[in-house]
Amino acid sequence: MNPSDERPGLEVPARVIPVPTTISPEAQAMLALGPMPAPEYPALDDAEGWRRMIAATDQAMLSMWTDAGMASPDGFEFEELTFDGVRVFVITPDDLDPNDGRVYLDIHGGAFIVGGGDLCRVIGAMTAAKLHMRVWTVDYRMPPDHPFPAGLDDCVAAYRALLERNRPEEIVVGGTSAGGTLSAALVLRARDEGLPMPAVAILLTPGTDLTQASDSFRTNAGVDTILRPDAGEPLLLYAGGHDLRDPYVSPVYGDFSLGFPPTLLASGTRDMLLSDTVRLHRALRAAGVDAELHVFEAAPHGFFRGQAPEDRELDREVAAFIARHCPMVVTGSG
C-alpha cells in the first residue's frame, strides 16, 4: 500500500538525549521530568473504558490548573450561552476597552477526547488572560459518544452564532493541538458553506494529517515527552471510520487556493506534530496565504505547559499577529 514500505528504512540506534542548555531554566526543568506518565489507551470499541480514562484525565488536569490558580482568575466576567444545544463560555476581561469588539473563538485541545466541560472554560480563561481579549470557548461534543463530525458541527454552530453578533473582521479562530485541527477545519467548512471567513487563524501545534503519515510522528516518537508514541489511537476514535483524508478531518488536504485567512502556526523541534505543522504552513504558502511559522527549540507537543519564558514569547507573537491582521476598530467607524 504505502510505497515506502518496500524501501529499507533508516536504522537509528538507541540514544540518550540530554536536557539541552539552549532553553530557559524553566523549560529545562520541564524536559528533565522525562516522558509524561500515561495509562494504556482502551481498545477502540471499549467506550466505557474511554469514558473512564477521559474523566480521570480531565479531573487530573483540572486539579493541576486549579492548584496553579488558573481555573478562576480574577478580573474576568464569565457568561454561559447555548446555541443549537452547543454550550459556549464567554470570558471577558473586566478592563477590556469597551470599543474592542474583537472575539477569539477558542477551540480547546485534548486529542479530541479531553478538555471539555469545566476544563474548556479554564482553557478559555487562560487564552483571555494571555491575549487580553474576549474569548468564546466551545464545549464541543467528543468521542466515544460523539465522533466526527459532531465536534466540528458544534464549532460551526458557535461560529455562526458569533457571526450574528460580530463582524468577521473582528473574529480570530484558534486552538492548540486538536483545537488547531478543528480551527482549520472550521475555517474550511465556513468557507465551503459560504460564510465569511474570520480575520485570523491561530494554529498552535495543530494536528493536520490524521493518517499519521507525517515524518515527525516517527522521528520525534520517544523524543516528545508529552505526546506518546501511540498518540494516534484517540485520532482514530475521533474519526470513527470516516475518511482520514477528508479535509474536514485532516486539514492539510484542503484546497487553500479557494481562500484562507492570515494564519500563524507554531510548533517545537521535539514535537511529534512538527511535520503536521510545517506541512500545513507549506500548503498555505503554496496557495499564496499569508502564513507565518514559529518553531521553538526543544519544545515538545504543546510547548512548555505555559510555565516557561518561551511560552510568553509565543503569546507575544500571537498577540502581534492578531494586532496586525485583526486590529481593534472603534465600533461604528468600520
Next chain:
Amino acid sequence: MNPSDERPGLEVPARVIPVPTTISPEAQAMLALGPMPAPEYPALDDAEGWRRMIAATDQAMLSMWTDAGMASPDGFEFEELTFDGVRVFVITPDDLDPNDGRVYLDIHGGAFIVGGGDLCRVIGAMTAAKLHMRVWTVDYRMPPDHPFPAGLDDCVAAYRALLERNRPEEIVVGGTSAGGTLSAALVLRARDEGLPMPAVAILLTPGTDLTQASDSFRTNAGVDTILRPDAGEPLLLYAGGHDLRDPYVSPVYGDFSLGFPPTLLASGTRDMLLSDTVRLHRALRAAGVDAELHVFEAAPHGFFRGQAPEDRELDREVAAFIARHCPMVVTGSG
C-alpha cells in the same frame, strides 16, 4: 560544566524510520538512499590528512555537478576579480535587465572546509540561475591552513569591495550551512565596523552555534542522512581554538537589537541544524528583526540537493523575500 549533565537523559530506543510518503517522489528517492557514505575525519592536528580529504571531497562534488551539467551553465557571463588577495567570481545572467543593479553576495557552504576554488564558482552559478540575479561568490580561505578569522576576513573584504560599486540597498548576503554562518557573521562584523548593512540576509540551514549545544544536534543525529553525527569536527578545525561563543564564530550569540536586515531562514525537520536555525530565528524576532522561517517536511541538512520540487519551492520563497525587501530600482532614481 554543563548543568544538564547531572540530569537523567531521555532514553530513546532504536528505531527504523521509513521513507515518508508526505514528500515528493524525488525527495523520497533521495531519502531512500540512506546515510551519505563519508570517510573518517582526520585528527584535528593532521593537516595533511584534512588537505587530502578536502581535495577528494571537492573533486567528487565537482564531478557530480559537472556530470549534471551544472558546472558551466549556458547564458551566464563569468568574471574573476581579486580584492586584497581575495578571489571573487562575478556571475551575471546574459539576459539580466541592465537596470538591475542588485547583487547576491553568495558565501558558499561546505562545513568551512570544502566548496572552494572551482566549486565555489559552480555554487555561485547555481545561485545566479535559481534567482536570476547577478552573483558575487567569495573564494574565502579555509582550514586547515587558514582557520577563523581568515575566511570571515575575506568575506568582509569582498563586501567592502562590493559596497564601493553598489548601494547597500541593492545587496543581498546569503549562504547555506557554513555559508549561512559566515553570512550572519559578516553582517554582524559589517555593522560593528560601521559599514552599511545589506538589504537582506538569506540564511539556509545555517550553523549558528558552533558549541554544538543545539538540541537537534542530538535529536536528529542519525536521522539526518547528510550531516554525520560527528559533524562537529570540521567546526572545531575552523574555530582553531577561538572562543566558540564569539558571535563572529557562532552568530546566535550576537546582539541583534543593534540592528540586522530582514532575514529569511530555512531548514528541514530532519536537519541536524534545525535547532541552530530556529534559535537564530527566535533571537532575531526577539530583537524585533523582520525574520521569516520556513521548515521543510523530512528535509535533511541542505534540503534535497536541488533535485526535488521542495527545492524549487524554497527558491520561490527566497526570490519573493528578495523581491519584497530588495526590489529592483532603476539606477539613478534612488
